Amino acid sequence: MSAIDDANAAAIQRVLSASPTLVGVGRAGDVVPGMQDDLLLHAGPPIGWERMSGPMRGAVIGALLYERRARTEAEATGLAESGRIRFDPCHHHAAVGPMAGIVSASMPVYIVENRTAGNRAYSTLNEGYGKVLRYGAFDDDVLRRLGWIERVLAPALGRALELAGGVDMKTLIAQALHMGDEGHNRNRAGSALLARLLAPHLVRTGLPAEQASEVLRYFADNDLAVLNPVMAACKATMDAAHAIPGSTVVTAMARNGTDFGIRVSGLGDRWFVASAETPRGLYFAGYSAEDANPDLGDSTITETAGLGAFAMAAAPAIVTFVSGTARDALASTLEMYEITLAENAAFSIPALDFRGTPTGIDIRRVARTGILPRINTGIAHRKAGVGQIGAGLVRPPRGCFDQAVQAMAAALGR
């Protein structure tokens, strides 16, 4: 056991010492490793078009329309079915995407650098609310907004980040946890802090006043603006802890809307996959659990890094969104200490007398206690084109962890 403990100590040290910094914005095709014009990245473990859920198919269609590889939904569907488009998990390209998580070559992405380990991670720019690509919508409004993000928002943020000399995401997340965020589904504080930090630089980029106003309104109206850079910060953190032989620390949890997959530091690039569960939560007016798609998105990288449901005690106001009471929010964090190896002092929770967030899921602890990780999540409609219909709570399927434990036993020759 000592070899595993040593490996885990090394992994945890890399997690706790990470210093993710938002350093810029680039075009996915230019900056994301291995990105190509005929490639679409998606959330979760590997999946092909034929097994993709409705919202992920919708987002694929939208991305092909956005890239002008197709002019109609039918053309896009035909192209996706044809085999001429390749699909790869974001996670295979140092990237993460919320919900469907589709990334195409022309899309702008945030660049987050872990200044401790030197690795980088990437995520698209958050689209805001309502009908959005990440929930599988692809109508003209969605495409127009993606065009504005590419044409106006991304270059403006890129220049502002340059003038700002980057944004220290670890400090920003730490502050946001003292302001009622948990970093996954409640990001009002972090988004306001990011807006406040970048605004003085943004107005010095030479952007026309009307466009500067549009960009600042994007931040004023979008409490999820910071989610995507937070996700990339978590990815840059957890990638640094990946591939340490013998380590039983989970370095990724991700869902493609059909399957849930996890990766473990000491088990290389294998995914341990089982059918995704459907979240339980609160639905927007007119929708119910029958409309819900199974669990979707790479945003569980936040829980993997000790945020989201793991930090829910910091964010009692989130229960109005995902269901439950303030006590449930406390219980969520407290339970996660049972299956994690460390407390992240950099991410402290005032209501728990500044105890650090539970960090570093150990597959051995999950197996021993029977406690599965908790996840806060948005809920997508199961049909392409509809969008978000609610938010709630979910856990990974147990099978992912059972397989990982067996694989680890095999790897250790037991």
Added chain:
Amino acid sequence: MSAIDDANAAAIQRVLSASPTLVGVGRAGDVVPGMQDDLLLHAGPPIGWERMSGPMRGAVIGALLYERRARTEAEATGLAESGRIRFDPCHHHAAVGPMAGIVSASMPVYIVENRTAGNRAYSTLNEGYGKVLRYGAFDDDVLRRLGWIERVLAPALGRALELAGGVDMKTLIAQALHMGDEGHNRNRAGSALLARLLAPHLVRTGLPAEQASEVLRYFADNDLAVLNPVMAACKATMDAAHAIPGSTVVTAMARNGTDFGIRVSGLGDRWFVASAETPRGLYFAGYSAEDANPDLGDSTITETAGLGAFAMAAAPAIVTFVSGTARDALASTLEMYEITLAENAAFSIPALDFRGTPTGIDIRRVARTGILPRINTGIAHRKAGVGQIGAGLVRPPRGCFDQAVQAMAAALGR
């Protein structure tokens, strides 16, 4: 007793139904009722130069230098002693000022309108941290900053507020309470929300980019930016509940650094005054309780309106600043339910399962329970010119409440 209960019900109704809205910025001499060139407003109950504490004297000197009524500290002191300058409480002019609370005619002020009752309240623009007038500093840096506030910040905010159509302070405060603020000494969330709200408008005012950047940096660097409009919002709220015959609700608590004074709705414009206590708390490096001035400032209008220490359960992170533990923060709010008449559903506290903040201090309940209101506060150095040296907790002297209860008994012919 029924007449008192009816009067209190009316007072509470006016508090709970208030809709304070930040509508603009004006010059104190132009907009504050009764403001004149030879008049300085100050925090707390009435006081003359001869009894003023060090920090208040420092702020008076600074205001006279700022107004160019004097060219040196000695000249300013001579003028203040001469009787040619009149002093009046901010509270007598529908205004409130943090710490020394000095307002002179040329200073810009926020204008907050209670859209329910139609009354208005005023407060200066927050100066930020370090050496600032409100803590009694008056050197060239302080005066330069006041000049920038008058010349650049105030007109820019005024125009931005016009374009924004005002800012609903009640909604902003409610959001901030879900984000770890208590509205008095912790205002990071409210300040970030205000910045985020105004930024898209600010860049459309025609302000040169460099000045727009300065204004946005003021917000980025100043977690107290929203304190002054929050105070004016509380003043506009509590003034609407004032002067209801028979009501035992406290409508103002204020300190001038020498005396603590309260006013009661049913007891007209009388102040009930006793010597101010000295706060207990945490001191900045190099300072201790021996350096502390007694309790100072009108910012206790926040506690009077159910915020500050009354809402501390919403802001556990504040204990790193004012001392104590997260449990103390909960206890602060819970104790205040004992002496208040209502819970403000508009200002809910997630950690208390969204219970409303304790609102409307009843002098009868204070007398019956022996529990005095709790206050979070900054601590000023007792000498003019030094500034803030810490932050902590304090209560009003019991004498204020004893006198008020006696006066009420006399008024009711008992």
